[in-house]
Amino acid sequence: MTQKQTLTVRDNRTGDEYELDITDGAIRASDVGKIGKTEDEAGLAVYDPGFTNTASTRSAVTFIDGDKGILEYRGYPIEQLAESSNFLEVAYLLIYGELPTREQYERWEHEITFHTFVHEDIKTVMRGFRYDAHPMGMLLSSVGALSTFYPEARNITDEQIRHEQIVRLIAKMPTLGAWSFRHAQGKPYVYPDNDLSYAENFLSMLFRMSEPKYEPDPRLTKALEVLFILHADHEQNASANAVRSVGSTQVDPYSAVSAGIAALFGPLHGGANEAVLRMLKRIGSKEKVPAFIEGVKNGDERLMGFGHRVYKNYDPRAKIIKKACDEVFEVTGVNPLLEVAQELEKIALEDDYFVSRKLYPNVDFYSGLIYEALQFPPEMFTVLFAIPRTAGWLAQWIELVDDPEQKIARPKQIYTGGRTLDFVPASERWK
Ligand SMILES: CC(C)(COP(=O)(O)OP(=O)(O)OC[C@H]1O[C@@H](n2cnc3c(N)ncnc32)[C@H](O)[C@@H]1OP(=O)(O)O)[C@@H](O)C(=O)NCCC(=O)NCCS
Numbered sequence: 001m002t003q004k005q006t007l008t009v010r011d012n013r014t015g016d017e018y019e020l021d022i023t024d025g026a027i028r029a030s031d032v033g034k035i036g037k038t039e040d041e042a043g044l045a046v047y048d049p050g051f052t053n054t055a056s057t058r059s060a061v062t063f064i065d066g067d068k069g070i071l072e073y074r075g076y077p078i079e080q081l082a083e084s085s086n087f088l089e090v091a092y093l094l095i096y097g098e099l100p101t102r103e104q105y106e107r108w109e110h111e112i113t114f115h116t117f118v119h120e121d122i123k124t125v126m127r128g129f130r131y132d133a134h135p136m137g138m139l140l141s142s143v144g145a146l147s148t149f150y151p152e153a154r155n156i157t158d159e160q161i162r163h164e165q166i167v168r169l170i171a172k173m174p175t176l177g178a179w180s181f182r183h184a185q186g187k188p189y190v191y192p193d194n195d196l197s198y199a200e201n202f203l204s205m206l207f208r209m210s211e212p213k214y215e216p217d218p219r220l221t222k223a224l225e226v227l228f229i230l231h232a233d234h235e236q237n238a239s240a241n242a243v244r245s246v247g248s249t250q251v252d253p254y255s256a257v258s259a260g261i262a263a264l265f266g267p268l269h270g271g272a273n274e275a276v277l278r279m280l281k282r283i284g285s286k287e288k289v290p291a292f293i294e295g296v297k298n299g300d301e302r303l304m305g306f307g308h309r310v311y312k313n314y315d316p317r318a319k320i321i322k323k324a325c326d327e328v329f330e331v332t333g334v335n336p337l338l339e340v341a342q343e344l345e346k347i348a349l350e351d352d353y354f355v356s357r358k359l360y361p362n363v364d365f366y367s368g369l370i371y372e373a374l375q376f377p378p379e380m381f382t383v384l385f386a387i388p389r390t391a392g393w394l395a396q397w398i399e400l401v402d403d404p405e406q407k408i409a410r411p412k413q414i415y416t417g418g419r420t421l422d423f424v425p426a427s428e429r430w431k
Helices: 078-084 087-096 102-113 120-127 135-149 159-185 198-207 218-230 238-247 253-265 272-283 286-297 316-332 337-350 352-356 364-373 378-402
Strands: 006-011 016-021 062-065 070-073
Touching (some): 070 087, 087 378, 102 198, 120 159, 218 364, 238 378
């Protein structure tokens, strides 16, 4: 027997019944709005701060099953992409929906490689920041500033123009990110080297000094590629939602992506790996782990890098990062905090407090260790997240622009303030 895909709702205020269609496991908020609607009264609204149970879009970009610990980009499991693909191929897959043919990939790689330079005036913009400017502040401002260099980007419905901006954004993010890093160190900005791959060139712009050619260790390049792939998208998270919300005004993609960077800057989003590192340093040694765990169980603090709003199983990205850690430490020497992290994980995964609450390591548990081993200061961690996430933001943005159902994002409110008060001028109020 086929089930009827509807929901019957009885409004006990009036006794009226409504039948709402269910499509893909969701009812439409606009149908809810018909409940109790009269000429004088607004219909029922849905109150959902933080959008914890509101689907804002249909999307074919990224699939997550948090209970099973599954993450797929365009249907491809993250494990396979991290093992056998590279960041530029994954970026193409996310943005254009299909794995590229050889010709498409070669053209894409060529285009990205030859758009890595930024206008010299952008360098001047960046030079204008204070000597200790936070690199994320510099990144979001300089990406926003790009919109002034490419005014044609406002034409968001022209596919060719749109493609050009996508190429520019993916190509220039490492340049802007690396320059933000060098700025705080008082070191000269390093121009892109177009003989190098995407990840190699980024490492060159970060670390090159007087050597005529920077030759990064292939193991570090591979680890960076893997980290970039793992961070490339994560469906409707806070920054993707920021890009979509700002993008829904039909603004240019530079402005929309800079909104995404701003959202990522917040400690509840991009900053958790920094907190993990601080926690590991504070614990200091393996011997102190049991006492720390007891403190967590007593509610003194949280075990940072554990637990996730969506994953109620091992975060699939954490497994892959753990493996990448070993490869990086082969080059840099083992980070002594790794021992502390491993002991924390071992004890927590056996402890009923964590097991019963389905608290498993998330992506941030090990990534900070790698970043530190690569000699990045904590302020750079979120920049390293923003660079690959640009691919995901753009994939989400294109989907939004092409979706005829999307409208300018404009939530409702439940108004709680005063009404029809009589204004008294300051000259009378302050007598
Ligand atoms: C990610 C996070 C915010 C998800 O939160 P959430 O889905 O809202 O889960 P809740 O805060 O409702 O937690 C559910 C239970 O697990 C506990 N819990 C959740 N994360 C915990 C952690 N990291 N350490 C200890 N206890 C934790 C909560 O205290 C709560 O216990 P209770 O039921 O006894 O009150 C949360 O797990 C957390 O703060 N983790 C640490 C920070 C972090 O690593 N963030 C990066 C995410 S990628």
